[in-house]
Amino acid sequence: xxxxxxxxxxxxxxxxxxxxxxxxxxxxxxxxxxxxxxxxxxxxxxxxxxxxxxxxxxxxxxxxxxxxxxxxxxxxxxxxxxxxxxxxxxxxxxxxxxxxxxxxxxxxxxxxxxxxxxxxxxxxxxxxxxxxxxxxxxxxxxxxxxxxxxxxxxxxxxxxxxxxxxxxxxxxxxxxxxxxxxxxxxxxxxxxxxxxxxxxxxxxxxxxxxxxxxxxxxxxxxxxxxxxxxxxxxxxxxxxxxxxxxxxxxxxxxxxxxxxxxxxxxxxxxxxxxxxxxxxx
Amino acid sequence: xxxxxxxxxxxxxxxxxxxxxxxxxxxxxxxxxxxxxxxxxxxxxxxxxxxxxxxxxxxxxxxxxxxxxxxxxxxxxxxxxxxxxxxxxxxxxxxxxxxxxxxxxxxxxxxxxxxxxxxxxxxxxxxxxxxxxxxxxxxxxxxxxxxxxxxxxxxxxxxxxxxxxxxxxxxxxxxxxxxxxxxxxxxxxxxxxxxxxxxxxxxxxxxxxxxxxxxxxxxxxxxxxxxxxxxxxxxxxxxxxxxxxxxxxxxxxxxxxxxxxxxxxxxxxxxxxxxxxxxxxxxxxxxxxxxxxxxxxxxxxxxxxxxxxxxxxxxx
Numbered sequence: 265x266x267x268x269x270x271x272x273x274x275x276x277x278x279x280x281x282x283x284x285x286x287x288x289x290x291x292x293x294x295x296x297x298x299x300x301x302x303x304x305x306x307x308x309x310x311x312x313x314x315x316x317x318x319x320x321x322x323x324x325x326x327x328x329x330x331x332x333x334x335x336x337x338x339x340x341x342x343x344x345x346x347x348x349x350x351x352x353x354x355x356x357x358x359x360x361x362x363x364x365x366x367x368x369x370x371x372x373x374x375x376x377x378x379x380x381x382x383x384x385x386x387x388x389x390x391x392x393x394x395x396x397x398x399x400x401x402x403x404x405x406x407x408x409x410x411x412x413x414x415x416x417x418x419x420x421x422x423x424x425x426x427x428x429x430x431x432x433x434x435x436x437x438x439x440x441x442x443x444x445x446x447x448x449x450x451x452x453x454x455x456x457x458x459x460x461x462x463x464x465x466x467x468x469x470x471x472x473x474x475x476x477x478x479x480x481x482x483x484x485x486x487x488x489x490x491x492x493x494x495x496x497x498x499x500x501x502x503x504x505x506x507x508x509x510x511x512x513x514x515x516x517x518x519x520x521x522x523x524x525x526x527x528x529x530x531x532x533x534x535x536x537x538x539x540x541x542x543x544x545x
Numbered sequence: 546x547x548x549x550x551x552x553x554x555x556x557x558x559x560x561x562x563x564x565x566x567x568x569x570x571x572x573x574x575x576x577x578x579x580x581x582x583x584x585x586x587x588x589x590x591x592x593x594x595x596x597x598x599x600x601x602x603x604x605x606x607x608x609x610x611x612x613x614x615x616x617x618x619x620x621x622x623x624x625x626x627x628x629x630x631x632x633x634x635x636x637x638x639x640x641x642x643x644x645x646x647x648x649x650x651x652x653x654x655x656x657x658x659x660x661x662x663x664x665x666x667x668x669x670x671x672x673x674x675x676x677x678x679x680x681x682x683x684x685x686x687x688x689x690x691x692x693x694x695x696x697x698x699x700x701x702x703x704x705x706x707x708x709x710x711x712x713x714x715x716x717x718x719x720x721x722x723x724x725x726x727x728x729x730x731x732x733x734x735x736x737x738x739x740x741x742x743x744x745x746x747x748x749x750x751x752x753x754x755x756x757x758x759x760x761x762x763x764x765x766x767x768x769x770x771x772x773x774x775x776x777x778x779x780x781x782x783x784x785x786x787x788x789x790x791x792x793x794x795x796x797x798x799x800x801x802x803x804x805x806x807x808x809x810x811x812x813x814x815x816x817x818x819x820x821x822x823x824x825x826x827x828x829x830x831x832x833x834x835x836x837x838x839x840x841x842x843x844x845x846x847x848x849x850x851x852x853x854x855x856x857x858x859x860x861x
Contacts, residue, residue, distance in 0.1 A: 398572060
């Protein structure tokens with residue numbers, strides 16, 4: 265939609281448009297914030313710096329103060345670490361396992377494929393928020409548990425996507441040739457299939473990252489994600505929800521931070537050059 | 546040919562039943578694989594080892610997990626959902642009224658969002674590329690990309706804080722008149738409608754656009770049929786299957802939506818009950834709530850698949 269108005273530019277052989285460039289800049293900015301947060305926050309996140317709670321935006325406290333009078337800007341910057349870091353770790357595990365299993369199932373076929381597909385489809389029939397709630401109830405919500413839970417929830421989706429792509433590649437002549445040559449399964453999936461499906465898989469990686477950010481924020485918002493004193497963006501909204509009647513920046517800003525990240529990733533994927541985005545590979 | 550469809554539908558239903566069993570199994574194990582021992586949690590820290598052993602025996606906690614699973618399943622078939630740990634009431638009694646509340650919320654949302662989303666989605670497909678289409682597309686991408694609680698907080702900010710039309714919290718028990726009822730349901734329903742409609746609009750638009758690119762629609766165009774006739778007479782009847790499929794799939798997002806919406810608006814439904822049960826680690830209650838949610842979700846996605854099978858003209 266925005267493609268018509270955006271100017272095109274060429275970079276590394278692909279043409280990118282304005283929306284895509286802006287979206288990637290936002291993502292880059294949040295990544296840098298996540299890495300360097302401890303060095304750029306104006307106040308320590310635990311310090312009470314305002315006499316008033318839910319203070320407005322003003323000089324020195326650029327995003328106002330939270331329900332205890334702590335600096336909101338520092339807390340949002342630090343929150344980026346948890347939201348981006350946990351989601352990135354989870355999506356990496358989910359996509360790596362899902363894609364490897366998916367390619368393996370496509371190449372192997374037979375019982376392995378049938379059983380795995382059936383089982384993962386059943387896993388997919390559990391609503392994601394519900395899955396998160398049950399696991400958190402069972403094993404608590406430390407950071408490693410959260411990462412693993414989020415990863416497990418999104419493995420079936422990544423598997424299904426990669427398997428569908430790999431099955432198409434598997435019927436190609438060069439696969440038959442490679443089999444006749446007597447190549448190992450590891451070679452088949454690593455050197456023959458993966459290079460042919462890597463681009464749509466990367467686009468899928470981005471989409472899944474958005475799902476995970478949303479789910480993590482949702483869990484934290486319910487009080488079942490990251491536990492205090494740690495706070496990701498969802499937890500920041502939760503702890504400041506009391507400021508809603510005063511329209512305090514403390515409750516609006518973390519929501520906007522989540523939205524800026526997720527919308528940017530979605531827009532970036534939408535505006536990728538057709539060659540990369542094309543799902544039929 | 547008819548039997549082909551029947552076969553596929555029966556097969557799909559069979560898969561749904563197997564899936565349900567696997568899901569029940571997963572829910573049961575996730576909740577019973579707690580690191581802590583249920584009996585000692587129940588009795589507190591001051592309990593003697595003998596008391597804990599006695600309770601374990603009484604609750605059949607020493608039996609193998611598979612036996613406990615079968616016993617739980619057997620109880621389910623008889624309508625026995627077990628007893629809540631937290632307040633010693635039968636789970637069925639706790640769930641009953643709450644389930645009705647949630648169904649009401651979901652029902653009202655469905656009644657509003659389905660016609661709304663279908664109209665917006667079909668119009669967007671008809672006017673593809675227009676300013677209206679772009680606005681609808683951008684708005685629905687925006688709503689899909691943000692968490693449900695953000696839609697809810699924005700709705701509260703707009704309607705309760707700035708416009709002061711509606712109260713921020715709902716309490717179903719205090720409804721005395723129709724206006725009360727509207728005021729109570731308005732906020733949760735508005736939020737859910739936004740979340741569900743965004744999905745539905747996108748899928749409907751995609752389904753209609755796909756049908757519009759088929760040769761027979763092109764034929765209608767060449768024949769000189771008007772744009773609205775082309776869409777309503779030629780494309781829409783063929784897009785009906787995919788659209789119903791999209792509606793069922795979008796409604797399955799209600800399951801995730803109500804969990805957030807009931808919590809934020811303090812709505813006394815089954816999702817709120819479950820979130821509270823997770824906080825108090827009330828296992829039988831969590832198991833039953835999770836089962837109800839999975840059942841609803843499974844019904845909707847199975848319905849979507851069956852509609853897709855039935856509406857495929859190549860199988861009829």
